[in-house]
Amino acid sequence: MALPLLRRWLDEPGSLTRRIRHKCSGCFYVEVLGERWGAPFLDEARRLGLRHKNWVWLREVLLCCDDSAWVYGRSVIPGQTLRGHLRGLQQLGQQPLGSVLFKRHPVSRGKIEIARLAADDGLYRQVVQSTAVAPGCWARRSVFHVAEHPLLVTEVFLPALAARAAGGESF
């Protein structure tokens, strides 16, 4: 999949949930793969300025349109962020994170990093346990700050979405 076909998705500055809802002509839903305390990957810890052994709240989901998973989402939330009104980030369930993040003010989004996942990436190995994906799939991540508290959101673009983008439609 060449970058330009997914360019609009990789560069989406707003909510990916909102974009999927707009593009999905059927039923959008969030499949929660897991929500738990755990250790971040080393590069995630570094990106959040945490010591590697700092436990964080990990949320993994699939954003789906009808029976197709379009995006794998992984949120890494430091315990320090889960305070006050942000404690609700631990009880999202099937409510999309984006529907909370983009409503809360003030929220800011840092630089969107883009990469293609190799088969030996820790993130790839995590995704492939839950859904169909292939080496070379595109992913992006960025750090959000909500009321100055950080959380890292990573999104992996899955084959069903890539196939739609390759369909040549202005997708």
Ligand SMILES: C=C(O[C@@H]1C=C(C(=O)O)C=C[C@H]1O)C(=O)O
């Ligand atoms: C940050 C957003 O939230 C999306 C929803 C997620 C969730 O529900 O866990 C995770 C990643 C995002 O794709 C968004 O909509 O842009």
